[in-house]
Amino acid sequence: MVLDNISLINFRNYSKLNINFSKNINILIGDNAQGKTNILEAIYVLAITKSHRAMIDSNIIKENEQFCKLKGKVNINNLSRNLEFFLSNNEKKVSINNKQIKKLTDYISKFNIIIFTPDDLDLIKSSPGVRRKFLNVEIGQLDNNYLNILNDYNKLLKTRNEYLKRVPNKKTLNEKYLEVLTDKLIEKAIYIYQKRFEFIDLLNERINLIYSDIMNQDNLSIKYSNNLNIKEFDSSAIKQILKNKFKNNLSKEILLGTTLNGPHKDDIIFKLNENDIKTYGSQGQQRSCILSIKLAEIDIFKNKTNEMPLVLLDDIFSELDDTKKNNIIKYINKDMQVIITTTDLNQINEELLINSYIYKVQNGIVERQVK
Numbered sequence: 009m010v011l012d013n014i015s016l017i018n019f020r021n022y023s024k025l026n027i028n029f030s031k032n033i034n035i036l037i038g039d040n041a042q043g044k045t046n047i048l049e050a051i052y053v054l055a056i057t058k059s060h061r062a063m064i065d066s067n068i069i070k071e072n073e074q075f076c077k078l079k080g081k082v083n084i085n086n087l088s089r090n091l092e093f094f095l096s097n098n099e100k101k102v103s104i105n106n107k108q109i110k111k112l113t114d115y116i117s118k119f120n121i122i123i124f125t126p127d128d129l130d131l132i133k134s135s136p137g138v139r140r141k142f143l144n145v146e147i148g149q150l151d152n153n154y155l156n157i158l159n160d161y162n163k164l165l166k167t168r169n170e171y172l173k174r175v176p177n178k179k180t181l182n183e184k185y186l187e188v189l190t191d192k193l194i195e196k197a198i199y200i201y202q203k204r205f206e207f208i209d210l211l212n213e214r215i216n217l218i219y220s221d222i223m224n225q226d227n228l229s230i231k232y233s234n235n236l237n238i239k240e241f242d243s244s245a246i247k248q249i250l251k252n253k254f255k256n257n258l259s260k261e262i263l264l265g266t267t268l269n270g271p272h273k274d275d276i277i278f279k280l281n282e283n284d285i286k287t288y289g290s291q292g293q294q295r296s297c298i299l300s301i302k303l304a305e306i307d308i309f310k311n312k313t314n315e316m317p318l319v320l321l322d323d324i325f326s327e328l329d330d331t332k333k334n335n336i337i338k339y340i341n342k343d344m345q346v347i348i349t350t351t352d353l354n355q356i357n358e359e360l361l362i363n364s365y366i367y368k369v370q371n372g373i374v375e376r377q378v379k
C-alpha cells in the first residue's frame with residue numbers, strides 16, 4: 009500500500025500542510041522539535057485512529073484550536089481511497105471516499121502501517137499493559153473482527169467487575185446472572201486467545217532468523233504468558249480451564265471485586281536463550297529484539313494482505329551501528345514505501361538516498377529538497 013499524499017489541518021504544530029510522498033523512500037530531515045515526528049504521527053493516526061504517543065486523544069489538536077483534520081490518498085491493491093480523520097473535543101469521525109464509517113473498527117485494518125520509534129524499547133521495559141496494547145493494535149490491523157470482539161470483551165468485563173463490586177458476599181449472589189456474564193466473557197476470551205496465539209506463532213516463525221542476522225548470535229523467541237498453562241490454542245480446553253478458574257476463584261473475586269482471569273491479564277515475554285531479555289539483555293540486544301519483531305511484522309502483513317505495509321522509521325538510525333543499519337536496509341524492499349525522519353542525512357545510507365524524496369522540516373514548514 010502506498011500513501012500518495014497527506015494533508016493536515018490543526019495537527020500538532022501544523023496549521024495547514026500538504027505533502028506528496030514518493031512510493032519508495034521518503035526522508036524528513038530537520039533539527040529537533042521542528043515537526044518531523046508529528047508528520048509520522050499524523051500518518052499513524054490516519055491509519056489507526058489513535059496516536060502512538062499522545063496520552064489523550066486531544067493532545068494532537070493544535071494548541072488553541074478546536075479540532076484537527078487529516079486527509080490521505082492511499083493506494084491499496086491498485087485502488088485509490090480517500091481516507092479522512094476528524095477529531096474535536098467531543099467527536100471522532102472517519103470516512104473513506106467521503107462516506108462516514110460509523111464503526112472505527114470497520115475503518116482500521118484497511119491501511120496497514122508499522123512504525124519504528126526510539127520509544128519502542130518500552131515494549132520490553134514497560135508494564136504488561138503496553139505489550140497487550142501492542143498485540144491489540146497489530147492484530148487489529150490484521151483482523152478488524154478482533155477489535156470488535158475485544159470491545160465486546162471489555163464491555164462485559166466492566167459489567168462483570170461492577171457486579172462483583174456490588175455483591176457483598178456469596179450468599180447474596182445472583183448466580184444465574186453472573187453465570188450468563190461469565191459464559192459470554194469466556195466466549196469472547198476464546199477468540200482473543202486464538203488470535204493472540206496465532207499472531208505470536210507468526211512472530212516466532214520469523215524473529216529468530218532476523219535476530220541472528222542482525223546480532224549473529226543467540227536465540228530469540230516470544231513466550232505467550234497467560235494463566236491458562238497450555239502451549240497451543242485449543243478452544244475446548246480453554247473453555248474448561250476458564251470455567252474451572254472462575255468457579256474456584258469466585259469468593260476471591262467477590263472479595264476483591266474484580267475478574268481475576270482472562271486475556272486482560274495476558275503478557276508476552278521476549279526470551280534470549282531462555283532468559284527474559286527485560287532483565288538479562290543488553291541495550292543493544294533489546295533494541296535488536298524490537299527491530300526483529302517489527303521486521304517480522306512487515307513480512308506478516310505482506311503475507312496477509314499481499315501488499316507491503318507502509319513503514320515509518322522515526323529517528324532510529326542514530327542509535328544503531330553500521331552493521332545493524334545495513335541489516336535493516338536489507339529488509340527494506342524495493343517495492344515498499346518508507347518514511348524516515350532524521351536530524352542528519354549522514355546517518356542515512358547512500359543506498360537509501362538514491363531516488364528518495366527529501367523534505368526539509370523547519371518549524372512547521374516542509375519543503376522538498378531538490379538534489
Ligand SMILES: Nc1ncnc2c1ncn2[C@@H]1O[C@H](COP(=O)(O)OP(=O)(O)OP(=O)(O)O)[C@@H](O)[C@H]1O
Pocket residue numbers: 019020021022038039040041042043044045046047067068069070071323349351
Ligand atoms: N498540540 C500541539 N500544538 C502545537 N504544537 C505542538 C503540539 N504538540 C506538540 N507541538 C510542538 O511540536 C514540536 C515537536 O514536534 P516533533 O515531535 O515532530 O519534533 P521532531 O522534529 O520530531 O523533533 P526531534 O528531532 O527532537 O524528535 C514541538 O515544538 C512541540 O512544542
Ligand SMILES: [Mg+2]
Pocket residue numbers: 044045046322323349
Ligand atoms: Mg521526533
